[in-house]
Amino acid sequence: MQQSELLHIAENWFHQQKWKPFPFQKQTWNAFLQGKHGLLNAPTGSGKTYALWFPIVLNYIKNNPDYKTKHKKGLKAIWITPLRALSQEIKQSAERITQDLETQMTVGIRTGDTSTKERAKQKTSMPDLLITTPESLQLLISSKGYDKTFKNCSAIVIDEWHELLGTKRGVQTELGLSRLKTICSNLRIWGISATIGNLNQAREVLLGPTGKALQNSILIKAKLNKKITVKSIIPKQMETFPWRGHLGLHLLEEVIPIINKSKTTLLFTNTRSQCEIWFQKILEKHPEYAGEIAMHHGSINKETRLWVEQAIRNESLKAVVCTSSLDLGVDFAPVETVVQIGGPKGVARFLQRAGRSGHRPGKESVIYFLPTHAMELIEASAMQKAVLNSAVEDRIPYLNSYDVLIQYLTTLAVSDGFIPEEIYPEIKQTFCYQALSEEQWQWLLNFLVMGSQSLKTYDEYKKVEVEDDGKFKVNNRAIAMRHRFQIGTIVGDANLTVRYQKGGYIGTIEESFISKLAPGDVFTFAGRNLEFIRIKGMSAQVRNSSKRTNKVPSWMGGRLSFSAKMSELLRQELYTAALESKKQSEEIKSLTPMFAKQREESIVPQPNQFLIETFKSSDGYHHIFYPFEGRAIHEGMSSLLAYRISLLSPITCSLAFNDYGFELLSDKEIDIQQVLDNDLFTPEYMLSDLQKSLNSNEMARRKFRDIAVISGMVFTGYPEKGVKMKHLQSSSQLLFDVFKDFEDDNLLFQQAFTETYEHQLEEGRLRMALERIAEQEIVWKKCQNPTPFSFPIITDRLREKLSNEKLADRIKRMTKILTR
Template sequence: MANRKQLFEKAESWFESQGWQPFAFQKETWTAFLQGKHGLLNAPTGSGKTYALWVPIMLDYLKRNPDFTKHKPGLKAIWITPLRALSVEIKQAAERLVEGLGVPFEVAIRSGDTTSAERAKQSKKMPDLLITTPESLQLLLASKDYPNTFKNCSAIVVDEWHELLGTKRGVQMELALSRLKTIAPNLRIWGISATIGNLEQARQVLLGPDSEAYENSVLVKAVLHKKTNVISIIPTKMESYPWRGHMGFHLIDDVARIVKESRTTLIFTNVRSACELWYQRLLDKYPEFAGEIAMHHGSIDRDVRIWVENAIRDEKLKAVVCTSSLDLGVDFAPVETIIQIGGPKGVARFMQRAGRSNHKPGKESLIYFLATHAIELVEASALKKAVEKNVVEDRIPYLNSWDVLIQYLNTLAVSDGFFPDGIFEEVKSTFCYQAMTREDYQWCLNFIVHGSQSLHAYDEYKKVEIEADGRYKINKRSIATQHRMSIGTIVSDAVMQVKFFSGGFIGSIEEWFISKLKPGDVFQFAGRQLELYRIKNMQVLVKSATRKPTRFASWMGGRLALSAQMSELLRQELYSANHGKKSPELHAMEPIFKRQRKESIVPEADQFLIETFKTREGYHAIFYPFEGRFVHEALASLLAYRISLLEPITFSLAYNDYGFELLSDKEIDMQSVIDNDLFTPRFVHQDLQKSLNATEMARRKFRDISVIAGMVFSGYPGKTVKAKHLQSSTQLLFEVFRDYEPDNLLLQQAYRETFEHQLEEGRLIQSLERIASQEIVWKQCKKPTPFSFPIITDRLREKLSSETLAERIAKMTASYMKGTA
């Protein structure tokens, strides 16, 4: 049996043959793994994290099988990746090492893209190393005799753990790991995570808070000082009245110049619709880019996405306009430069994108920030400080996700069945279900056997049978098939395939967008002008069009809000605009600040600004908490409700990341708002429930929960259930539970997730507490201020086309600038 020194020498000589040298963090991980420890590796992308774990997995095998005489086929290690796109690269890295160390391992991928023939081959004989996704791992747990598949597995690596933490896919992983610990006694669990604020908690969630695995684990940090150079693209002329929605196209020449000067540039937009627009605008203005630039986002056909990824690797493209579809770990060494269009709304996302540039250890990353409106330059300035100080967000883990637990219990019942007592202990050892009571668990068991109390009469909710020996099992083939097809926690809007009438897929688009179009309408999607021909069998049939498009494809999931850390940085940066040395970004914004001070003030740290003014639209009241769009949406509804208790008044609401507006045809008595302490954090929960349509929001949340828990089936491939049918069946269930079974755990979960995750109630209360400690400064202005302008124009954008909007804004700006020196 080789000792550790000999094993390390073997690995190091392979590294040397590649022209590399192992980093200290890699060796630290190798040592901990070979000592039998579990752990979490904190390393940035492009730092060699993949070899930090493939190497010890293979060295451990060599240690136990020096001459390979005992080599038995079967699963030795599993590598979990949240993105299918990354699996090819992880497989290539493993195969290089297998060949270099001469280990007789077969490496394979199992994901949604794996063919049924390949899957059948794997079920007869599993590869030694398997690269898979959280969903495919659950499918393996749903197959007969699964303990036999996993019993000799010695390692599971969960890559990009920060991406899974704080999502229901993370909860899915917690449950799978709780089962694997029992059936594979020699299993070592490792996670790989980029930097997040709560790394220690991330390790707890991965391994189970009070588990033996957590006690015997390490946190390895890669200390690599990868420098990130952040450069803001600052316009030469700064408009005094900035407006949101002109997308930053006035800086298109700067973008083209950067693209021409770099080998390969990734241009990140926050949403898919902006990605489509930027791609088109670049081609319109610079036709010479044709064939040299491409587009990449999650709704474009998979084959096209793979072609784009390979073309970047092979240096065939000068630029790719993309969304978060290229955020994660795909290793594109030729990419030199990143351009971020618009505020990324979070430090972690910005750092992740910056890391795609010069994606090699020791190389400096270069990222340009292009503000889509002037006030976003404050965000740019705040991001620079965050990068310097390495401030990153926490990822908040889910608790008590009953929908995921119900799906998991059905998964175990589909395979070999399960005995409830043993599974209770395993589930309770996870972070998500640590507070679960016997009553909660019994409720979930009753639910899978009988449906809930109010559904006892309906056989379709009775999935699991209790056998004579006490085993819980699904015996009906149709239920088993439906369950296997529904495994997963990603519930999105109903998606329709877009296909040429003459044949050939283009990609997929959400049903709500297509429902607004009629045959003959022309829209832009995937960089093409398409005419809607007709809709048939959940497919959108189109023809190429020569007419100009009237609409650009857009997606519901597109609006990001500022994270709590980002809001805090933004406020600090803004308050510093009144003092001392300014960053280049704040310096460039001086004309805006000057104008803002003329009409109102730039608030200090201890001030909360309210502005009121009248325009032809009515009476505007604008409030500036600088807390991000989601918190402002809830605050606007809360305040409108509280004001309506003082006097009958109706409002239309608007909000962005910096503030919110209440617009009415009657003047608000602002002094009584201040005197009556309407910003109090007391009774927030009750008032929110009354002010927002909390029931409507919970109803939408309940749709996702019902799909995950398997109460509704979204259809077989090619025969998807229409979104409106899905919505109506879940609404019916929601109403039944609300009226007859208010203590239903899934109903309670819908309300809890609405308040905790969607409305960010915790942040809302914190911001109200902060406002309570500030001096309220109410400015009665004669006209809109630069700070209020983006909020007003955002509301107008909903009503006007972009050309009319641009004209209207030009007129408004001219009139507000009138009569000023």
């Protein structure tokens, strides 16, 4: 069958649905059928699933002219999704095509949710089209004879590639692809990505920086003029002293009319605890919404989440309060409006959430921005500009993740074994390991066979045996079983399941929260007030309670930091505060009273200025610096500066930071003039000073826990019998200390430090920020009182010491004094 005839089948199908294929869909069909690899850049809700399922099915029709009567069984294509929640939807799209075109192709799903019965069935007979996750793909590679399973696979699609890029799951995917390229003689690799800044690099990481795949590839951009409207909810009463405490609840009544006039509204919060609180407060103030409003976040049980997703599709919910658990892919046509509560910290995340509304080609997306404090209106204004200019962040790919590579090599050794000379060139073709030297490769092979130098007397670290033919193989069934249980790269704080005493499952909570509760304590979770009874195994047992409480679980994900792009946009917006009002956005105009109050004691900095404020209070001497670079950078910069100051004169100070700036609070005054004269903001010697200033050993030790788990040095336990996080932490700390003292050239030990600097402290960004400050005029203001800019940082520090009620009272008193 000619290509034109095949394309006619696809166009005909679209015609029957009363749709018209987009140019990017046709372009993708053509490129795929010509045998090309590629990356498709298309927004959510634009029909990208049909852009790739179609050519996969058409390719099968082309190779099997008798497809309606004769069916050739076996795996033909794999679709990888980072979220198993999306798999049902992807399956429905594929089935519509295979059934309507009367092929006999079967579609199956294999994720962590797939039943044992279904897996056993797949073992004997694979579906033609398989939807899976990066982890489940690795599990398939760990089964004996996997090469026969994949042999006739002609396509692999990696969905939401921008979400995997820049994570270890992305590295895991790169390694899986490197193996499939060798096994499948005629494999086409395609990625689908929403907008990111470094699309060309994203394609290079997907296909490998060298080799034929990249040369025979194409980058297709969907040119759909999607209209995104950003509306800020500007408070009628503008606070002159903003603080982060009230989660935006003072604007709750402004949200009610928005909910009422839309079919369905999604309210996005940045943290699960904020999600819980908003859900409770809306129901408390508006009980008429009972049954029409729901909550969705990653710690709520799967059944509830699926029920909520289905209820959105059926238009039976007015509103859903959610977190990033609804950021990706799920297709909700009825959603008309999105409300973002608090700054989203990144442009891509904001655009992704905006795209949840008007989720149909050609429909307008409407997103409301609700600031949790006045300063966030500057972010709202920056977002308006970002949407206009389509300014989006880059995703930075990982390099040399030895832990993921050790896990992958063990996976190969568990299945059919591997010959190092055959696998090394494959691994070198990936982006992550393109610089892997022979010497490092030998170290990794020795590690698999003997454990590291300092552990070679312990048998438990010897997992892989070298057979007579040079093949590396795991022959011990217990080792193989433990390895299969632990495949994956997501290592979080240990999660405990939350269950009623009689056994009903509610969801999961991080161990660090539960460990602070005493029996009888009441906390809010999944929209209910629950009384904590006891911990039994890996479960926290609870009962319903009618008591009121202000305890809400906090999750470690709650400390998001500005992306580099976001910081840049924020600074540009802030600098417009000095312009005449005609050139200002509505948000910046509304902040006029706050800027006026700021100028009474200090200044609103210009592009060429770096502001430092100092004042004294009953807490001590406050020294506040405003780089406007995001909390992750401020964490590193504040430690660096405190260390350099301590070299001039011995001083102890406590640090506080937010996205706008950081504070050094000390019991005696720091001589700022001395700081400036000694050029303490210099980027020179930054790395060695950082290592001394931060407890970098402590940070690397925490990082090492994840590395130890991923590389399999520490076992996390069997399902239902997990190892407690404190035991994991102590086992990995023990290993860390052994390597520190006896084997500091251990690649996994060194990786812990590299990741701490590059990913946690963003060393490159910190250096650029210091270089920028070196170019600016430094303005030092000696103030009598806290300024509006410093207020959120000071009150944030108080939060550590006071309960929410006491904090609110104290801030009211402080604000009263300052606004006299």
